[in-house]
Amino acid sequence: MTTTGLCEREQLAVARDTAPSHRLVASWRRSAGYGLPLDTVDPAFAGAVDDGSLFYESGHEILEGLHRTLGEEPVSLMLTDVDGLVLNRLCTDRRLLGALDDVSLAPGFDYSERFAGTTGLGLALADRVPTLVRGDQHYCTRLWGYTCAAAPVTDPGSGELVGSVNLTTWSQRSHTLLLALAQTAARATEGLMLARGRGRAPRPTSRGRVVRVPVPRDDAGLGPLWRAAEDRAMAALAGDGGVAVVGESGVGRSALLRAAHARRSGRRVLHVRPPEPEDVGSWLALWAPELDKPSTSVIVGRVDHLPAWAVDEVAGLLADGPAGSVSMTARDLAAVPEALRPHVGTVVELPPLRHRPDDVLPLAVRFAREARGRAVRVDPEAEQALTTYPWPGNATELRTVIRGAVAGADVVSVRDLPPEVRAGGRHRLTRLEALERDEIVRCLAEPGATPATAASALGMSRSTVYRRLARYGIRPPTGPAR
Incomplete structure (x- = not known):
């Protein structure tokens, strides 16, 4: 790593009698290592942005509401993706907009730490923690006229980092509430993503065990x-x-x-x-x-x-x-x-587990034994279902399925498995197809159920039910059809 830029940056901090934090110095070091100049900022232009994601739609709606609340305040509200690409910008102050255009802090530009040095949004994404960078704390002197507050946004289901909320204003203005507003907008975005994401439960918080x-x-x-x-x-x-x-x-x-x-x-x-x-x-x-x-x-x-x-x-x-x-x-x-x-x-x-079908049953037996504390048997129909399902969640998904299947029994039967596992994974289903498949599986799970009784319960002909069984890869219960 070249140290010239870093030495100059630290000398500037000393000259202005500032005491940079450990995180700031670490970011300055990385910025210097990328070979970024101190006096210019030249982020890469990526062009079109993804405005159709759940993150964008949720975040844009939250920022629009916050923008209306702020009124004529000279604050620019932005979303960035996980790589620091600016996705949108909401601001009514023409002077601030022109100044942000001068430093390319605009949609389509990459403002990650690698391309723009130390900024609020770049450091929030790098360290995955809400961050405020004021005036001369920026690595590049061209950005010293601004204060930036940013908060990372994570997918409430998977916990994956998906982007950030960034608020930028003039450096001479009060920044007391700026970071709190960014954090509030980020949490509201995650909440809206959760509400629109089919009601998924939020992931458990990791505490670095x-x-x-x-x-x-x-x-x-x-x-x-x-x-x-x-x-x-x-x-x-x-x-x-x-x-x-x-x-x-x-x-x-x-x-x-x-x-x-x-x-x-x-x-x-x-x-x-x-x-x-x-x-x-x-x-x-x-x-x-x-x-x-x-x-x-x-x-x-x-x-x-x-x-x-x-x-x-x-x-x-x-x-x-x-x-x-x-x-x-x-x-x-x-x-x-x-x-x-x-x-x-x-x-x-x-x-992935879908490429290791030989591992599915040994893992299933192990997970079942862990859950029950004793040996558990998997019946032949359940074995067939387990080994033909593609396991998009890999062994973690298999463990969850098996723990649910053995919650009250020492035998894993096909009736104990979720509908998607019983149906196999032959092709990606539409939402309506998935609902139809799950209803058929539910009817067949009833005691004494047959394709004929399922057809009657669903208002379908028997031939239609048999075609759906073949289409969705559903294995009906053994026994004579009625």
Whole structure:
């Protein structure tokens, strides 16, 4: 990293008698590392923006209401996507609009930290925490005339970062309420997304759990793709370089690392999950001292979800610690933060569960045993349904389904499975098709039900019901038709 820009930026802070926070200095360092000049701002222009997403529609509606409340106040309200691309801009103050155009803070421009340096919206996205950047706290001097407050917005179902709400005004104006307004708008956007997202329950909040994990070897019966990935992870752990297991969410990345660690005798393993942005300091204090212990290994899960300044801290720990003491998981190698990539010697890809049908039944039996505390049997019809369903949520979805199926029984039957699993996954259904499929499955789940009784209950002919069974891949109950 070049240090000239950073040194100049810190000298400016000293000259103006300001005391920058740790997060600001870390952002300045990254901005200097990107080679950004101090005196100009030149964000990339991406052109068209996605204005059809649930995030955009919800956020735009919230900002329109806030804009009406603010009236003639010189405040620009914006949404950005997860990459810092400005999606919209609401402002009635012509002078402020002209000034924002001069620095390209406008729809279609990329205002991420990589292209615009330290700004409120760039730092809010990088660190995933509400952020206020005032005047000369910006990396680029061209932005010193503005104060920016931004709050990240996450999908209320998945917890994925989807963008930010950004409020910008003149630097000489009061900023007391600016950050509070941005946070309120962000939370209101998430609430509206939840209400419009088919009533999904919000995800449980992660608090950066640090747990010692038991590592008994419990992968009996798993198929060749799992075995091959585990063997590769084991070989990497035995070497000097770090290992990253990549794959879709819920696929079993951390479980694979635990299984590989189980084959290394005598090592204590900690599994570290990403914290909420405000908890990064205490999160690091929980597990960072363990890196000095030669008998301890650490799995840092989902490094692609870490706030930027947490990434910098972890990278510093890895640079000072023993090689290979930390393994990590991420969606793919490109999602591993740049500062952590030098510490990845081997990348192990774990295929999604739909490509590992041999693993479905062994995992189902294991999850059932965990839920019931004793052996559980899966009947043949349920086996067929489980192995033909594509499992878009991977092993996490399978665990949830199995726990529900064995809530009151020691046998998993096809009637205990959700409609979508019973129907298989032959093609993507429309909303009306999905409703029709679920009604047929519900009728067939009644005691003594047959296709004939389902046809009567649904007001369909028997031949129509049989065609729907074939179309949706529904397996009717065994027994003579009536």
